[in-house]
Amino acid sequence: MATVLVGWGSFLLWMALSGTMSRFLGPRTYWVAWFGAVTLLLTGAATAVNAFRSPGKRAGRADWAGVILLSIPIALVLALPSPQLGAQAASRKAVGVGALSSFVPPPPKGGEIGLEEIHYAGMSREYADQVGITEGADVDLVGFVTHPKKAKDGTFSLTRFYISCCAADAVPYSVPIQAAEDLDDDTWLKITGTLGRGTQGFVVTPTAIEEIKEPSSPYLY
Amino acid sequence: MTVEGSTLRRPTSPAVPFLAAVAVLAVAAARLSTLGDVALVETFVVIFASIVMEALPFVLLGATVSAAIEVFVPDKAFAAIGRLPMGLQLPAAAMGGFAFPVCECGSVPVARRLISRGMHPAAGLAFMLASPILNPVVLISTWVAYSGRELGLTMVLGRAGLGLVLAIVAGWAIGSEDAKELLRPRSSDGHDHSHEGPKQRAFFDHLGSDFFFMGRFVVLGSALAAALQTAIPQDIVSGIARTAIVGSLALMAVAFVLSLCSEADAFVAVSFVQFPLGSQLAFLVFGPVVDAKLAFLYGATFRKRFVTRLTVVAIPVVLAGSLWFEALVAR
Numbered sequence: 001m002a003t004v005l006v007g008w009g010s011f012l013l014w015m016a017l018s019g020t021m022s023r024f025l026g027p028r029t030y031w032v033a034w035f036g037a038v039t040l041l042l043t044g045a046a047t048a049v050n051a052f053r054s055p056g057k058r059a060g061r062a063d064w065a066g067v068i069l070l071s072i073p074i075a076l077v078l079a080l081p082s083p084q085l086g087a088q089a090a091s092r093k094a095v096g097v098g099a100l101s102s103f104v105p106p107p108p109k110g111g112e113i114g115l116e117e118i119h120y121a122g123m124s125r126e127y128a129d130q131v132g133i134t135e136g137a138d139v140d141l142v143g144f145v146t147h148p149k150k151a152k153d154g155t156f157s158l159t160r161f162y163i164s165c166c167a168a169d170a171v172p173y174s175v176p177i178q179a180a181e182d183l184d185d186d187t188w189l190k191i192t193g194t195l196g197r198g199t200q201g202f203v204v205t206p207t208a209i210e211e212i213k214e215p216s217s218p219y220l221y
Numbered sequence: 222m223t224v225e226g227s228t229l230r231r232p233t234s235p236a237v238p239f240l241a242a243v244a245v246l247a248v249a250a251a252r253l254s255t256l257g258d259v260a261l262v263e264t265f266v267v268i269f270a271s272i273v274m275e276a277l278p279f280v281l282l283g284a285t286v287s288a289a290i291e292v293f294v295p296d297k298a299f300a301a302i303g304r305l306p307m308g309l310q311l312p313a314a315a316m317g318g319f320a321f322p323v324c325e326c327g328s329v330p331v332a333r334r335l336i337s338r339g340m341h342p343a344a345g346l347a348f349m350l351a352s353p354i355l356n357p358v359v360l361i362s363t364w365v366a367y368s369g370r371e372l373g374l375t376m377v378l379g380r381a382g383l384g385l386v387l388a389i390v391a392g393w394a395i396g397s398e399d400a401k402e403l404l405r406p407r408s409s410d411g412h413d414h415s416h417e418g419p420k421q422r423a424f425f426d427h428l429g430s431d432f433f434f435m436g437r438f439v440v441l442g443s444a445l446a447a448a449l450q451t452a453i454p455q456d457i458v459s460g461i462a463r464t465a466i467v468g469s470l471a472l473m474a475v476a477f478v479l480s481l482c483s484e485a486d487a488f489v490a491v492s493f494v495q496f497p498l499g500s501q502l503a504f505l506v507f508g509p510v511v512d513a514k515l516a517f518l519y520g521a522t523f524r525k526r527f528v529t530r531l532t533v534v535a536i537p538v539v540l541a542g543s544l545w546f547e548a549l550v551a552r
Contacts, residue, residue, distance in 0.1 A: 001429045008277060015274070024271035029485055036278030043281065043432075046425050054422075069437040072444075073273045076266045083267050088260035092454050120494075164492065165485035167271035168450065171492055186260070 001063070002051060004070050005044030011074050012037035020077075022217045023084050026163040084218045087146040087185035090159050090172040113139055114220065115160050115173040122201020137195045139204060142215060145187045146174055154182050158191055158204070163219045170219065176203045188214050261451060269447035272514065275482050276326045276439045283327020284431035287334040292424045299339035307341060314344035315388040318352030324483045325353035325509050326439055329518045330431045333404060342403045347392030353483040353509035354384030363505065366487035375550060376487070376502065383506045383542040391510070391534045395527070405524055438521045442514025446480035449513065453478070468500035469543045473536065476508030483509035499547025507539045 012033045015021040021033055077083065085093075113133060121128035128134070143160040159174035176198055177191060193206035302310065323331065332349030336342050353359065363380055364373040396403065472493065481489060486508055490501045511532050519528050 001433060005429070005432070012274065012278075021274075024267060024274055028488065029275060032275055032278050036274070036281065039278060039281050039285075043285075043425070043428060047429050050422055050425055063433065066433040066437040069440045070433075072440060073270045077270050080263060080266055083263040085264055085267055086260055089264040089267075089451075092264070092451060164488035165481070166275050167267045168446065168479055168481060169485070169489040169492075 001067075002044050002048035004067055005040050005047060007044075007074065008070065009037050009040030009042075009044055011077075012040065019216070022219070023082070023167070025166045026219070026221045028221070029165045082214075084214075085161050085167060085170055085172075086144060087159070089170070090146045090161070090174065091149070093161075093170060093172055113137065115141060115143060115158070115175055116162055116220070118175050118195070118202050119173040133195065133202070135195055135197055135202075139191075139193060139195055141175070141191050141193075141204070142212070143174070143189065143191075144214075145183045145185055145189060146172075147185060148174065148176075155179070156182055158189060161219045163221055167219075175201075177209075178203055178205045179209060188212050265447050265451045268450050269443050272443035272446060272480060273440055275485065276443065276514065277436060279324050279327045279482065279484075280330075280435045280439055281428075281432055283323050283330045284428050284435065286321075286323060286327070287330040287431050288424050288427035290331065290334050290338065291427050292420050294338075296338070299335075303339040303341065307343065310341050310344040311347050311389055311392055314340070314348040315351040315385055315392070316355075317348050318355035318388070319357065321348075321352045322356045322358050323352055324356065324359065325512075325515055326435065326482070326518065328352045329515075329522055330435050333522050336400050337404060341396070342400050343392040343396030345392075346396040346403075347388045350391055350510050351384060351388035354388070354506060355381055356483075359483050359487075359509075362484055363487040366491045370491065372498070372550075376498075376505070379502050379546045379550075380505050383502065383539065383546065384509075386542065387506060387510060387535060387538050390538055391531060394534050395530050403523055403527070405522060434521065435518060438517040439514055442480060442512075442517035445517070446478060446513040449478045465497045465499050465544055465547045466540070468496045469503035469540055470536075472496055472500045472504040473507040473539065476504045477512050479508070480512040480514040481508060497547050498550055499543040499545075502546050503539050503543035506542065507535060510535050 015024070016030070016033050016037060021030065025033060113131065117131050117133060118139070121131065121133040141158055143158040145156045146159040148157055155176060155178065157174040157176050159172050161170040161172050163170050177193075178196075183189070188211065190210045190212045191204065191206045192208040193204045195202050196205055197203070305313075318328075321328075321331075328349045331352075332345045335348065336345035360377050360381060364377045367373045367376040472490075475493075476486070479486075479489070486505060490504045493501055493504065496504075511528070516528050519531070
């Protein structure tokens with residue numbers, strides 16, 4: 001038991017120190033992992049000391065089932081070199097914008113125009129005016145390539161996930177790119193271009209497309 | 222262990238959770254092999270691991286409190302609480318959630334311990350259902366999430382109010398029976414080592430066994446939630462957001478699938494801008510009470526059909542509450 005407690009504690013500590021955590025949690029919940037790392041290590045140490053002083057009952061089969069189950073998440077994370085949410089997740093997690101009864105846009109965050117702002121601006125003219133999104137505006141966007149169901153053949157969208165607490169609540173925001181050439185799913189791009197009106201919301205006509213390495217934090221918060 | 226206690230002792234088979242895990246993995250592997258898609262596995266792993274990472278620290282916190290109750294609170298205290306009239310115990314236990322910063326994964330082992338030590342089952346359940354909604358961390362995060370839209374206080378009051386009502390109603394409806402009828406017996410209850418050796422030792426033994434017991438069901442529940450999220454396209458719900466009733470039911474279903482921690486879910490609820498506010502409230506009250514990972518935890522802690530009964534009580538209460546809330550705030 002002590003092994004698993006210490007194992008999970010060290011796992012969380014490693015995630016926190018190496019920055020791997022940013023693939024799973026948003027900054028708002030980093031404290032949970034830190035808290036977990038410290039408490040799990042302390043509890044594991046106390047359990048180990050107790051077991052060393054006077055060995056308790058032998059581990060039963062139920063205990064082994066617990067050990068195996070609790071090690072599965074760690075094993076999976078370590079088995080995949082750099083897992084993250086990509087185009088496949090975007091196709092599952094996309095929230096449609098078709099049927100809005102009473103859309104109340106969120107307050108503008110300020111700062112540069114990102115994919116999230118463009119998404120909302122496509123739904124509400126009022127919001128678009130507030131954040132200053134108009135046709136012809138220059139934009140500078142970073143994201144990865146996806147191919148939404150409804151998109152025409154040979155076109156792609158630029159997508160980025162927004163996370164509030166952990167990857168379970170990730171929401172993808174994307175904008176169609178009117179480019180001459182198509183690209184593979186999950187290619188990271190930096191696109192400079194101008195906004196235009198499409199059939200549904202805004203589209204971007206790029207002036208420059210640059211392939212980039214995946215950013216150090218793949219999601220936005 | 223007392224004589225009547227020993228009738229509780231029918232060990233649950235370790236094969237059950239293990240087989241369930243194998244089944245989940247097998248389904249995932251089967252889907253993978255048909256599609257030959259690494260991206261699918263990545264999505265699953267990221268969501269799965271992120272839920273477990275967020276939940277385990279709180280399971281440990283819950284196990285700590287639960288072990289402290291077992292080892293350091295004398296029997297006299299529970300006997301005294303058990304003698305109080307139901308009409309007082311039930312709301313008092315639900316209000317106890319205000320003072321107790323444990324979210325849903327932690328409150329289950331605590332409630333189990335409270336009930337097995339003599340608190341009325343209805344009161345124990347009311348506490349279990351109320352604390353993930355009413356606890357201070359959750360209310361503050363709700364306020365923060367909604368204050369950007371100047372609805373902070375409204376949502377906090379709505380969430381606390383409806384959560385309190387739901388906890389009392391569900392506790393009264395489901396918990397008014399014998400503790401032995403409600404709780405599933407656990408093999409570790411048989412090995413009673415709390416009265417030998419130092420209290421420190423007993424404390425860590427209980428803590429360890431509670432953490433292990435709950436931990437493996439959190440893993441199973443998170444795997445289910447991640448599998449659902451990986452397989453089901455979410456835009457099927459947004460197409461039906463037109464009315465408050467359908468919107469509330471849809472967001473309750475989403476809350477079940479997402480299995481978020483109640484300390485974090487308000488930030489997600491606020492992003493459902495296309496749904497009416499009442500429906501967002503339904504998401505915030507239903508999720509901490511019934512979701513995919515809790516279904517596993519409840520299944521391991523309580524007798525059969527507990528999850529079904531709780532769901533049957535929770536859906537109409539939350540639906541009615543959210544519609545009333547929508548009518549109030551929409552004026």
